[in-house]
Amino acid sequence: MTGGLFQRLVAAAGGTWQAYTRHEFVLRLARGDLPEAAFRHYLVQDYRFLLHFARAWGLAVYKSENLAEMRRAHSLVAATLDVEIGLHIDYCRGWGLSEAEIAAEPEALETIAYTRFVLDRGLAGDRLDLEVALAPCIVGYAEIAAERVADPATRQDGNPYREWLAMYAGAEYQSLAQDAAAALDDAFARRGGEGRFPALAATFATAARLEADFWQMGLAAA
Amino acid sequence: MTGGLFQRLVAAAGGTWQAYTRHEFVLRLARGDLPEAAFRHYLVQDYRFLLHFARAWGLAVYKSENLAEMRRAHSLVAATLDVEIGLHIDYCRGWGLSEAEIAAEPEALETIAYTRFVLDRGLAGDRLDLEVALAPCIVGYAEIAAERVADPATRQDGNPYREWLAMYAGAEYQSLAQDAAAALDDAFARRGGEGRFPALAATFATAARLEADFWQMGLAAA
Amino acid sequence: MTGGLFQRLVAAAGGTWQAYTRHEFVLRLARGDLPEAAFRHYLVQDYRFLLHFARAWGLAVYKSENLAEMRRAHSLVAATLDVEIGLHIDYCRGWGLSEAEIAAEPEALETIAYTRFVLDRGLAGDRLDLEVALAPCIVGYAEIAAERVADPATRQDGNPYREWLAMYAGAEYQSLAQDAAAALDDAFARRGGEGRFPALAATFATAARLEADFWQMGLAAA
Amino acid sequence: MTGGLFQRLVAAAGGTWQAYTRHEFVLRLARGDLPEAAFRHYLVQDYRFLLHFARAWGLAVYKSENLAEMRRAHSLVAATLDVEIGLHIDYCRGWGLSEAEIAAEPEALETIAYTRFVLDRGLAGDRLDLEVALAPCIVGYAEIAAERVADPATRQDGNPYREWLAMYAGAEYQSLAQDAAAALDDAFARRGGEGRFPALAATFATAARLEADFWQMGLAAA
Numbered sequence: 001m002t003g004g005l006f007q008r009l010v011a012a013a014g015g016t017w018q019a020y021t022r023h024e025f026v027l028r029l030a031r032g033d034l035p036e037a038a039f040r041h042y043l044v045q046d047y048r049f050l051l052h053f054a055r056a057w058g059l060a061v062y063k064s065e066n067l068a069e070m071r072r073a074h075s076l077v078a079a080t081l082d083v084e085i086g087l088h089i090d091y092c093r094g095w096g097l098s099e100a101e102i103a104a105e106p107e108a109l110e111t112i113a114y115t116r117f118v119l120d121r122g123l124a125g126d127r128l129d130l131e132v133a134l135a136p137c138i139v140g141y142a143e144i145a146a147e148r149v150a151d152p153a154t155r156q157d158g159n160p161y162r163e164w165l166a167m168y169a170g171a172e173y174q175s176l177a178q179d180a181a182a183a184l185d186d187a188f189a190r191r192g193g194e195g196r197f198p199a200l201a202a203t204f205a206t207a208a209r210l211e212a213d214f215w216q217m218g219l220a221a222a
Numbered sequence: 223m224t225g226g227l228f229q230r231l232v233a234a235a236g237g238t239w240q241a242y243t244r245h246e247f248v249l250r251l252a253r254g255d256l257p258e259a260a261f262r263h264y265l266v267q268d269y270r271f272l273l274h275f276a277r278a279w280g281l282a283v284y285k286s287e288n289l290a291e292m293r294r295a296h297s298l299v300a301a302t303l304d305v306e307i308g309l310h311i312d313y314c315r316g317w318g319l320s321e322a323e324i325a326a327e328p329e330a331l332e333t334i335a336y337t338r339f340v341l342d343r344g345l346a347g348d349r350l351d352l353e354v355a356l357a358p359c360i361v362g363y364a365e366i367a368a369e370r371v372a373d374p375a376t377r378q379d380g381n382p383y384r385e386w387l388a389m390y391a392g393a394e395y396q397s398l399a400q401d402a403a404a405a406l407d408d409a410f411a412r413r414g415g416e417g418r419f420p421a422l423a424a425t426f427a428t429a430a431r432l433e434a435d436f437w438q439m440g441l442a443a444a
Numbered sequence: 445m446t447g448g449l450f451q452r453l454v455a456a457a458g459g460t461w462q463a464y465t466r467h468e469f470v471l472r473l474a475r476g477d478l479p480e481a482a483f484r485h486y487l488v489q490d491y492r493f494l495l496h497f498a499r500a501w502g503l504a505v506y507k508s509e510n511l512a513e514m515r516r517a518h519s520l521v522a523a524t525l526d527v528e529i530g531l532h533i534d535y536c537r538g539w540g541l542s543e544a545e546i547a548a549e550p551e552a553l554e555t556i557a558y559t560r561f562v563l564d565r566g567l568a569g570d571r572l573d574l575e576v577a578l579a580p581c582i583v584g585y586a587e588i589a590a591e592r593v594a595d596p597a598t599r600q601d602g603n604p605y606r607e608w609l610a611m612y613a614g615a616e617y618q619s620l621a622q623d624a625a626a627a628l629d630d631a632f633a634r635r636g637g638e639g640r641f642p643a644l645a646a647t648f649a650t651a652a653r654l655e656a657d658f659w660q661m662g663l664a665a666a
Numbered sequence: 667m668t669g670g671l672f673q674r675l676v677a678a679a680g681g682t683w684q685a686y687t688r689h690e691f692v693l694r695l696a697r698g699d700l701p702e703a704a705f706r707h708y709l710v711q712d713y714r715f716l717l718h719f720a721r722a723w724g725l726a727v728y729k730s731e732n733l734a735e736m737r738r739a740h741s742l743v744a745a746t747l748d749v750e751i752g753l754h755i756d757y758c759r760g761w762g763l764s765e766a767e768i769a770a771e772p773e774a775l776e777t778i779a780y781t782r783f784v785l786d787r788g789l790a791g792d793r794l795d796l797e798v799a800l801a802p803c804i805v806g807y808a809e810i811a812a813e814r815v816a817d818p819a820t821r822q823d824g825n826p827y828r829e830w831l832a833m834y835a836g837a838e839y840q841s842l843a844q845d846a847a848a849a850l851d852d853a854f855a856r857r858g859g860e861g862r863f864p865a866l867a868a869t870f871a872t873a874a875r876l877e878a879d880f881w882q883m884g885l886a887a888a
Contacts, residue, residue: 015598054518055346055505055508058502058505058514058517060499061501061503061521062499062502062503062563062790063790065790065865067495067525067529070499070525073502074498074502074522074525077502077505077518077521078518078522081514081515107428109335109432109435110331112428113332116342117334117338119342119506120342123341123345123729124277124729124792125729125792126790126791129792160634188861190861190865191862192861193858193862195854195855195859196858196859199731210331276727276740277727277728277736278728278731279727280728280730280736281725281728282724283720283721284721285722286721287568287643289717289751291722292717292721295724295745296720296724296744299740299743300725303736303737307733316617341728344521345505345567346506346507347570348568348573411639412640412643413637414639415638415639415640416637417633417634417635418635418637422637451720476883551872553779553876554775554779555778556779556783556872557782563782563789564786564787567785567789568721650778
């Protein structure tokens with residue numbers, strides 16, 4: 001997770017960042033003692049999140065200023081619709097959740113808050129605002145997984161959530177997150193300037209707070 | 223609250239509508255025994271809500287298809303920015319809340335969820351989607367206040383919230399709400415069709431649910 | 445080109461539709477006597493058009509209400525970015541236009557008018573408005589090519605534009621256009637209603653007029 | 667027309683700026699020998715322009731990040747809907763054009779191109795992009811009128827277009843334009859940075875070019 005802007009945004013978010021990345025949900029998931037009901041609720045809502053995540057990158061295609069930006073946004077829509085959603089449904093099935101059950105579950109307050117906040121930032125602002133609002137998710141998940149995998153307290157054997165950690169700590173996802181951090185720097189160079197930093201930092205901190213609320217929603221279901 | 227479409231949307235929302243319009247927050251406000259801390263938290267967040275409400279009607283100006291639609295949306299931006307926000311600040315002051323305190327308070331999860339949900343419906347859909355997402359607020363508040371004022375259990379004398387009830391039960395607000403219900407019928411005639419009803423009903427029910435969550439947020443602060 | 449709504453929109457557009465689909469540019473292209481300068485100017489501007497076409501379908505991803513809608517919009521972004529733009533650059537090269545020359549050419553008034561009209565309809569309205577604004581292009585090109593290929597006045601041998609006609613008259617493009625017409629019917633069933641028809645017809649007729657202006661721009665360059 | 671960013675944008679636009687601000691339409695209008703048919707066509711299309719101008723400022727209300735930004739955008743919607751459009755209709759009447767005739771006239775290619783370009787910049791970008799796209803109109807008209815009024819070649823007596831010049835050269839409009847230039851500086855400080863300048867300059871130059879096309883459309887009708 002190099003990337004100058006991302007690190008500055010993390011620093012500006014202060015304790016909000018750790019409240020998200022080291023949330024009890026995450027720590028217990030890594031130790032393997034997260035209640036299954038918490039994880040199942042998270043999974044179902046995360047499926048809903050993915051639909052809006054694909055919408056957000058569709059919006060980014062619209063908001064692109066050149067072919068390279070367009071192709072990057074498009075590749076994230078493709079990854080979500082062609083790969084992630086399918087994997088997610090398979091994974092949910094492994095946890096005893098059918099596609100019909102997932103689709104029947106109402107969208108939680110926390111899911112609505114986070115996804116629509118991101119979309120509104122993207123529509124009210126420009127593509128940099130949108131990418132900053134998405135960064136706690138894309139880059140944050142990579143940081144969370146890498147940090148937990150490196151933590152001796154994390155249980156590897158017999159941890160029912162090992163697959164989840166392995167996916168986000170894996171090379172493929174880590175590389176996608178690095179690209180996202182690099183894209184932030186690129187967009188900040190072309191569309192940024194120090195004057196924008198306070199507003200971007202506020203967007204980032206709110207998104208990180210809403211991510212923490214999302215974990216909390218999972219825990220509360222247990 | 224006449225208005226064919228509005229009544230159909232209320233009917234389709236089922237118990238969600240009463241869970242919002244007869245929420246414990248409202249009933250206790252009418253009886254005068256709502257904890258002041260609950261009301262204060264509501265007031266501060268409602269100020270935040272108003273800012274996004276003005277943004278939503280600004281969006282409706284953009285989404286207008288003729289001058290009459292534009293003028294109606296514009297009059298609601300004007301009412302919010304020129305009148306409501308000022309009244310709100312005055313009213314908050316009466317409850318011991320300074321403008322600086324209001325502005326310093328972070329936006330609650332429930333405020334983010336409701337306001338951004340409305341804006342996203344308005345941007346993803348058309349002006350009818352936007353007006354339907356706003357209807358539980360605009361028309362709903364009129365119904366809530368009228369219903370409570372007519373209820374013998376409502377305390378008039380010495381009720382610290384009497385002014386709030388009187389404002390929304392008053393002729394001016396009731397008339398604004400009737401115009402909003404009539405505008406829904408007009409938009410449904412020009413942009414609707416039975417095929418749209420299920421999606422509009424889902425938008426309306428979600429908005430009503432998020433309004434109930436907004437009351438709950440107030441109560442939870444007490 | 446079956447598709448109830450599309451045929452109704454064509455009928456409502458009256459002479460505007462033929463002014464577009466049987467424009468002198470098209471007739472001369474089919475006869476093989478269109479000046480090469482006209483075609484080259486068209487090609488360069490059509491490249492610009494494709495960039496905004498991809499943006500429009502990115503916007504449609506955002507405006508989707510379910511996974512099927514999202515996947516369809518996404519497949520059109522993919523077709524444009526992964527296939528069409530590459531083919532277009534290759535094709536331009538065959539006409540002696542390098543990618544650098546194409547990119548250096550300023551965007552013509554007619555290109556701006558048509559592409560931004562479509563995007564504004566898509567943003568101000570809903571996905572049905574967007575798809576109707578795009579239909580003269582997607583479905584219209586299939587009709588134009590099929591009609592010309594069936595016309596005895598069309599020159600097959602030695603026609604420098606034969607490849608262009610063959611592409612749009614070919615099975616693959618005709619099938620894509622039929623899907624687009626079917627998608628209009630589907631969206632009209634779910635989001636339409638007779639009340640919307642006049643506004644949709646006005647959008648369609650304006651888009652067809654702007655397509656005719658686009659041909660005229662090509663001719664004027666000769 | 668003070669305002670650092672505005673002057674830099676003008677300088678970057680090079681000859682495009684003069685091609686707009688000293689267009690033959692403007693010079694002949696100032697000398698009083700512009701054909702009346704040219705002016706009438708301009709007036710009718712300018713009415714259409716105003717409707718989209720109000721939409722653009724409605725969009726700016728939505729895109730505002732604080733109350734001051736919101737109020738400024740709102741005041742421009744108000745000025746357009748409550749004052750400008752009425753004045754325009756009155757003024758058209760003085761030129762023998764009824765409101766029905768104005769409304770019946772189709773929107774010209776040049777009107778569509780300019781207005782939708784502005785709206786797309788505003789939606790794809792942020793509020794600074796939107797204000798920059800609008801600046802050639804708002805600030806440019808003030809510069810055009812001031813320059814012509816100061817020009818000895820301008821005919822004051824018996825010039826049928828004197829009222830038009832006087833309005834835009836008048837203190838009220840000049841002050842509105844200065845506010846718009848100052849708002850650009852403010853937005854550039856908060857949302858800008860040198861990295862953005864090339865893209866902003868491209869937006870400004872295209873908008874100025876589309877304004878020149880708008881004058882040309884008037885001339886071509888004579």
